[in-house]
Amino acid sequence: MLLERLTNHHLSEFLRYLASEVCQDEEHLPSLSELSARLGVSISVLREQLEVARALGLVEVRPRTGIRRLPYSFRPTVVQSLAYAIALNPEYFSAFSDLRNHIEAAYWFEAAARLSEEDCEALSRLIERAFQKLQSQPIQIPHPEHRELHLTIYRRLNNPFVEGILEAYWELYEASGLDLYADLAYLERVWSYHRKMVESLCQRNYQAGYEALIEHMGLIHQRSKPMPFQRFE
Incomplete structure (x- = not known):
């Protein structure tokens, strides 16, 4: 319960999704439009959250391959x-x-x-x-x-x-x-x-x-x- 409260308070919807077991089983993430529908977050907000994740080295975004979750690095x-x-x-x-x-x-x-x-x-x-x-x-x-x-x-x-x-x-x-x-x-x-x-x-x-x-x-x-x-x- 404490862990859930901490993650809900400090993590965006996109970061919570990245840390979920569902995401961990995926090599490449869905498109922003699909993630927007799945997470209930607008594409503009989701794009901002994605940029934060990319700056933290948690995801890689490329034109042809799309969004890919990266191994955790501090x-x-x-x-x-x-x-x-x-x-x-x-x-x-x-x-x-x-x-x-x-x-x-x-x-x-x-x-x-x-x-x-x-x-x-x-x-x-x-x-x-x-x-x-x-x-x-x-x-x-x-x-x-x-x-x-x-x-x-x-x-x-x-x-x-x-x-x-x-x-x-x-x-x-x-x-x-x-x-x-x-x-x-x-x-x-x-x-x-x-x-x-x-x-x-x-x-x-x-x-x-x-x-x-x-x-x-x-x-x-x-x-x-x-x-x-x-x-x-």
């Missing part, structure tokens, strides 16, 4: 809200970065214990590839490896909210221009910590990996490069 919601928040005040990125740091620290031991041998091998390959980029001439910034390393560590949690926040962090990180930072000494320090984290994970020495994680998180505060938040679009 990332689009976080990105939309955070992009707006940062447009209001760039300092919100620092607050969100702090949140991300606390989440990674809080879930480190649980996530580490769930990693498989295949995960450890994949993480080791990312370390190897990153150092190859740093040692190349000219150097290449191993940002894709940086993002994939952190997301891989926490992916086995199967927690869409943790995953959504971490994915949103990296999307905003890229939009801020931090992935373009080219100080070689800084990058080598970052990846030395990453190497220690991965080696500790593979050896199941989770405490040592945790300590490397915490030290690594402090490096971002040493960066003096201004963040061009006007790149958010």
